[in-house]
Amino acid sequence: MHKVLCLNKISPIGTDRLGAEYEFSTDMQNPEGILVRSAAMHDMELPAELLAIARAGAGVNNIPIAKCSEAGIVVFNTPGANANAVKELVLAALFMTSRKIIPAIEWAKTLKGSGKEVSKLVEKGKSAFAGPEILGKKLGVIGLGAIGVLVANAAQTLGMQVYGFDPFLSVDAAWNLSSSITKAASIDDILTNCDYITIHVPLNDSTRGLIGGDALAKTKPGVRLLNFSRGELVDTAALLPALESGHVAAYATDFPDDALIGVENVLAIPHLGASTPESEDNCAMMAVDQLKDYIENGNIKNSVNFPAISMPRDAQTRICIAHRNIPNTIGSFTALCGAAGINIENMLSKSRGDWAYTILDVSNDVTPDLLAELEALDPVVRARAI
Numbered sequence: 001m002h003k004v005l006c007l008n009k010i011s012p013i014g015t016d017r018l019g020a021e022y023e024f025s026t027d028m029q030n031p032e033g034i035l036v037r038s039a040a041m042h043d044m045e046l047p048a049e050l051l052a053i054a055r056a057g058a059g060v061n062n063i064p065i066a067k068c069s070e071a072g073i074v075v076f077n078t079p080g081a082n083a084n085a086v087k088e089l090v091l092a093a094l095f096m097t098s099r100k101i102i103p104a105i106e107w108a109k110t111l112k113g114s115g116k117e118v119s120k121l122v123e124k125g126k127s128a129f130a131g132p133e134i135l136g137k138k139l140g141v142i143g144l145g146a147i148g149v150l151v152a153n154a155a156q157t158l159g160m161q162v163y164g165f166d167p168f169l170s171v172d173a174a175w176n177l178s179s180s181i182t183k184a185a186s187i188d189d190i191l192t193n194c195d196y197i198t199i200h201v202p203l204n205d206s207t208r209g210l211i212g213g214d215a216l217a218k219t220k221p222g223v224r225l226l227n228f229s230r231g232e233l234v235d236t237a238a239l240l241p242a243l244e245s246g247h248v249a250a251y252a253t254d255f256p257d258d259a260l261i262g263v264e265n266v267l268a269i270p271h272l273g274a275s276t277p278e279s280e281d282n283c284a285m286m287a288v289d290q291l292k293d294y295i296e297n298g299n300i301k302n303s304v305n306f307p308a309i310s311m312p313r314d315a316q317t318r319i320c321i322a323h324r325n326i327p328n329t330i331g332s333f334t335a336l337c338g339a340a341g342i343n344i345e346n347m348l349s350k351s352r353g354d355w356a357y358t359i360l361d362v363s364n365d366v367t368p369d370l371l372a373e374l375e376a377l378d379p380v381v382r383a384r385a386i
């Protein structure tokens with residue numbers, strides 16, 4: 001029986017796929033797998049038996065990736081599985097930051113009880129809530145991954161002039177991006193030219209504070225800023241005076257902090273980007289399938305710390321080794337197997353940056369002694385037989 005711990009509410013459409021061979025709970029000791037959404041894991045002790053963490057979603061800043069790699073724990077996410085949900089909320093935010101829809105609705109509520117006067121009061125008061133159209137305006141999209149590409153293409157079909165910036169644009173993203181999107185040469189191109197700016201990059205050490213005082217100073221007066229990625233990408237302390245002076249006309253964020261809540265022209269959304277049944281189902285199915293394939297077969301798809309690797313199984317036993325990407329490591333695996341009288345039928349090894357992963361399909365049973373010898377090799381962080 002495999003054990004999977006669930007740290008957030010994950011769609012049963014996904015968890016039902018675990019099947020009868022899995023014990024699944026929100027509270028258990030020594031799990032082999034963890035399913036998670038946004039729960040903060042940085043302070044969590046990683047169980048010794050833990051093989052993998054599957055993030056049902058995109059962002060993995062809540063997971064201690066480096067610590068997981070050192071422990072040979074494979075971390076998965078579900079690229080693109082919730083991108084459409086975020087795109088739709090970003091489009092809603094484009095309209096809501098333009099047309100003052102939320103304050104206008106709030107004001108309309110205050111007219112309750114005015115009887116026959118309501119329509120007169122509506123016509124008298126509505127001018128306070130006028131706001132511009134998005135048609136023809138310039139939208140800058142920072143980060144053209146799964147979400148950024150969908151937002152850019154959709155905004156372009158709504159008549160916006162769209163500029164995109166992504167120094168690491170993937171080939172897939174380039175294929176999916178409408179040819180009408182203008183390629184920005186630098187982030188400054190976006191900051192200085194655009195009426196609306198939307199951020200779709202992961203939060204990491206190089207993107208934290210991406211939009212700070214210097215960046216805001218370069219933006220056009222009246223710019224509208226949208227952040228559906230992570231709160232810490234924007235420096236709140238620098239943003240607040242820019243909002244107060246009106247230099248930033250509106251800020252829509254899915255990640256409000258205490259200082260932003262209640263501030264005029266801030267649209268504070270409680271992290272709803274991926275909260276649609278469709279996205280929750282997609283993410284859960286992908287996360288569970290990837291986790292199962294890793295636990296049962298040692299195959300890796302959509303990991304953020306180890307390479308993609310997959311091999312059909314046709315031998316008695318599979319040895320899976322997570323290790324550092326160092327020369328001559330594979331030679332020591334085959335030497336140890338040879339010395340133990342193990343016949344390797346098939347093998348595959350892949351690397352990704354500092355880390356690598358090797359699958360050895362062998363025609364014998366594998367003893368705990370051999371696994372211990374493999375694990376004792378300096379570059380190896382985890383060896384197991386399935």
Ligand SMILES: NC(=O)C1=CN([C@@H]2O[C@H](COP(=O)(O)OP(=O)(O)OC[C@H]3O[C@@H](n4cnc5c(N)ncnc54)[C@H](O)[C@@H]3O)[C@@H](O)[C@H]2O)C=CC1
Nearest residue numbers: 058059143144145146147166168200201202228229273274
């Ligand atoms: N509000 C919500 O509920 C959700 C928020 N997110 C957030 O959105 C982020 C993006 O999600 P996806 O588009 O699915 O991820 P993705 O990995 O497909 O795209 C991220 C893109 O950002 C680019 N990038 C990285 N650093 C950059 C930089 N300094 N400047 C410009 N581009 C840069 C990458 O090259 C990549 O193309 C996630 O990391 C997550 O933090 C994701 C899903 C739901």
Ligand SMILES: O=C(O)C(=O)COP(=O)(O)O
Nearest residue numbers: 037038057058059274275
């Ligand atoms: O996928 C992401 O990065 C998200 O931010 C979605 O988070 P959630 O799964 O809704 O807690």
